[in-house]
Amino acid sequence: MDKINLTIDHKPVQVEPGTSLLKAAEQVGIKIPTLCYLHLEDLNIENKPGGCRICVVEVSGRRNLAPSCATQCQEGMEVRTNTMRVLNARKTVMELILSDHPFDCLICAKSGTCDLQKTAQDLGIREIHYKGEQSHYKEDRSPSIIRDMDKCILCRRCEMMCNEFQTVGALWGINRGFMSVVAPAFEQDLEKSTCTYCGQCVAVCPTGALTEVDHTNQIIRALANPKKKVIVQTAPAVRAALGEAFGMEPGTLVTGKMVSALKELGFDYVFDTDFAADLTIMEEGTELLKRLTNYLAGNKKESLPILTSCCPAWVNFFEEYFPEMEDIPSTARSPQQMFGAIAKTYFADKIGVDRKDLVVTSIMPCLAKKYECQREEFKTDGNPDVDYALSTRELAALIKQSNIDFLSLPDSDFDKPMGESSGAAVIFGTTGGVIEAAVRTAYEIYTGKTLERISFEELRGMEGIRHATIDFDGLPINIGIAHGLGNARELLESIKAGTCNFHAIEIMACPGGCIGGGGQPLHHGVSGVITARQRAIYEEDLAKPIRKSHENPYIKELYDEFLGEPLSEKSHHLLHTHYFDRSKVKVVIPKTK
Template identity: 75%
Template sequence: MESKKIVSLTIDKHKVVVEKGTTILEAARSVGIDIPTLCHMKLDDMGIENKPAGCRICVVEVDGRRNLAPSCATDVAEGMIVRTNSMRVLNARRTVMELLLSDHPADCLICPKSGNCDLQSMAHRFDVREIRYQGEQSTYREDFSPSIIRDMDKCIMCRRCETMCNEVQTVGALSGINRGFNAVVSPAFEMDLKDSVCTYCGQCVAVCPTGALTEVNHTNEVIRALADPDKTVIVQTAPAVRAALGEEFGYEAGTLVTGQMVSALKELGFDYVFDTDFAADLTIMEEGTELLSRLEKHLKGDESVKLPILTSCCPAWVNFFEKQFPDLIDIPSTARSPQQMFGSIAKTYFADKLGIQREKLIVVSIMPCLAKKYERQRDEFKVKNDPDVNYVLSTRELANLVKRANVEFKSLPKKDFDRPMGDSSGAAVIFGATGGVIEAAVRTAYELYTGKELEKVDFKQLRGMEGFRQATIDFDGTPIHIGIAHGLGNARKLLECIQTGKCVYHAIEIMSCPGGCIGGGGQPLHHGKSSILKKRVEAIYREDAGKPIRKSHQNPYIIKLYEEFLGEPMSEKAHHLLHTNYFDRQVKFQEEVNE
């Protein structure tokens, strides 16, 4: 194997030895020298690095070079002498900062990112107290979609969102358009986000350093509902939330805060605190039965059966195939996501138990995902214009609400979810991690297919952080081929492999976000650190391992739900309440335009 070439240089009088091809920024960080940046972004384990050298905050002085060099985009060279803290450098950085701020709104007090804004932090670091440069400011219209708000007046053209959207997710919704003073990051032809190919995965929001991209916030609507004595307000919490929420309160990444989270929600005044994991078990009953039905017909030679079956829990992924792979629209499972199954059952089964009208029951979701805000308002999930899920808060928004209510999270006692929609199996918990949905399905499908008890429920061959992976599970002599992808860029590779016939599977799990839901666009910001994602995944599997029941079909409250209300999986009633349809979004968009 060819040895890597080593380069020696000096940075601020420190001798530094790094591999050839290393940037000055990386070399400086390797010896603890902090060079400020705004546009630079490096995503661990993805081979993705955003270094457009656009902001010029990271400039340094290099001996023999007349101009200052952007450290994020300048490779080291043998014998190079670099100064990161000369007066020339400090003056240049401050000037650049003042120029950025001269074309930026001064509404920090009411900005959604106030207190968590990289630009604001950098202004504080440089001790900028006045804007010396005055002139015309660029202005753009605000763009409101069901999940994401674009306020391009606050864009600093760092291009992080563009890198995430195009290189990681391969969605292609955002790109730099126009030139000079009118340059901005936007969908093609400056169309609204809702009319573009955007999937609402929220990964662009997660990397935006300012308030240019933020989530649609339902917090005030939730507060009004909680204050309304005429409403019964219930809440469901997704499995990935409990593995990340603690980070917002100073806990180490990967700390499970399930009990404290339940306690906090009760402190906020929710009438019932339930678990989306209950609906995840329900999803397995429907999706697993659908898989077995297709599989049995396929094995009997029925060529009309569509395989592989694709999991359908992730709304950003659903949006992705509806917009970019409409030829595969009849392959995914018709099962709704756990969020929507929960809302449907809550507004029927649970509302009947309470003896109230569905309109008086308010269902709130706490989700790691911004696409869930879009999903809850899809027309097929409404009854007489009343949505099954009324409002969605992200993990970050829940943390802010808890702080706003002056609830001391760390001192809260651990409490259990309410019943009947709060009990779940370990299989439901692992829905939050890549590979978790298909592993949960396999635990149930194996026993239903073979009629034999599954003694070892840990299918470690389905786990891992590889973006595109595959495994074969032995169903007592029948090999079941499974494909798994997380991140829409990897999903594209998998789907194209299927289209060409190179990949043949019985079932596929796809999650839009890196790592699965634990890396969702609404989670505490992890800044591309795979170590944080891995710790969250480990937390998910720890909770699974500690559950007394680890198979969805053994959840007694799910069994009771079918006995009392649904009948059996895939029954007519179950199909009406728990399944959905998909659409070619380009065709549907044209129909809406024509109307």
């Protein structure tokens, strides 16, 4: 079809048919403010309810102002984005939104990174002319996420992520008019809903309505307690995003600075979740090979595919929606929990500290990790393997509170033994990484040969569902990858329907994998941020001298000194888990009265 010509603020623009006024304006350097609109092109995520009306513009020949996010360009249109009428309308809309907003910006967790606050500033709001009723809704505090609906502006971004992208269906707009609120069914608390704590609602919330449970004070207290040994592990995705919280470009690797900062904060040992990721590969990879061998030998009891189990939101999801498939995911615990289990046994013994005096902290790109570490099955005599899971954002806050000038920090190395890791572990942070890491190890164990080519480009990318066949020396292994729980659901349905021929599937709940996690610095709807983090992750992998998990010398030492071999009795006890049926919609077939 022919291109469309129009002018925006007198500048001629040529666009493809179907282009919105908002996108066309961007082409000529005009940035129209938005609030409810969200578009991550590289991840195919879009929210366009046209509800907030902040992006209105004047279109010649049209009586009303048009929402530029939801209005398509037409031939010959003359659009004005900054006339007196438009600016007044935008201010009125913003004042009305703010008239039902608590003014506690100075102490709000979102202050400084709040889209509403920024837009109000950009619009030059200095006074609210409308005094009306204010919403008062109960605060809802789950193990991971806090909902403070008094701050909600009903943009519906969370509802879109929860339903369209994740298909979790925990949040929906309820009631009408002034009573409208986004809430779980029957206005129950999030904890009683189908929520998986993936945190994608928090990742897109433009205000302080959705935030994470803050554990920074507990860490400060633990670090100040001379009786406690406090150790920390950092997830692979954190190093590829933490810099953003200090103004660095997305995709800047800050591994060395991050380690320095943690040492300055006073952690006794700065370790790496990557160590546990290597351990995960040893356990999960061996489990894959065992199940595969049984399956190929014709053992009918053995079911394939094997599904990865690193992602806690994904675990919550299948326990909620696919409890009948509990035997398909790997029994391997997530790297965070493997780290905790080894830290509070093997490492605690090594340094002669009782597990109760060892505080294990993790820095995670994830909010579901907060819930995961509180699960009963990951506690010994009530003492959790991982005491606190902080998000990347919380670490940034902790660094700022402690007067550490992050940008001027030198690089430091992780401590030994649990800080050593391979490149295979680093790529756990991105979609496709866990399965690539597993392939690197499983191939060598299965074939007894050395991999010629370590990078598996065919497993990489940002497509929601990907598949590839890897040649295990004559044995073709079919691999599936999904990120985003909606995509995971699609793969699970195909397994249920028997139309799936994968041997192994990797699933991550968040867009792009952990790099797009709910605990990462906010992307503010800017496309390319998550892709930049992915590039950084692969960059770190390439730079590592060891790139296969089974070649990590400290993992070998751990098995020699403590665990014996993968899937040993001790491994089963410390590194594997079991799953539960927690499906919420349980209708009891009633008795006839």
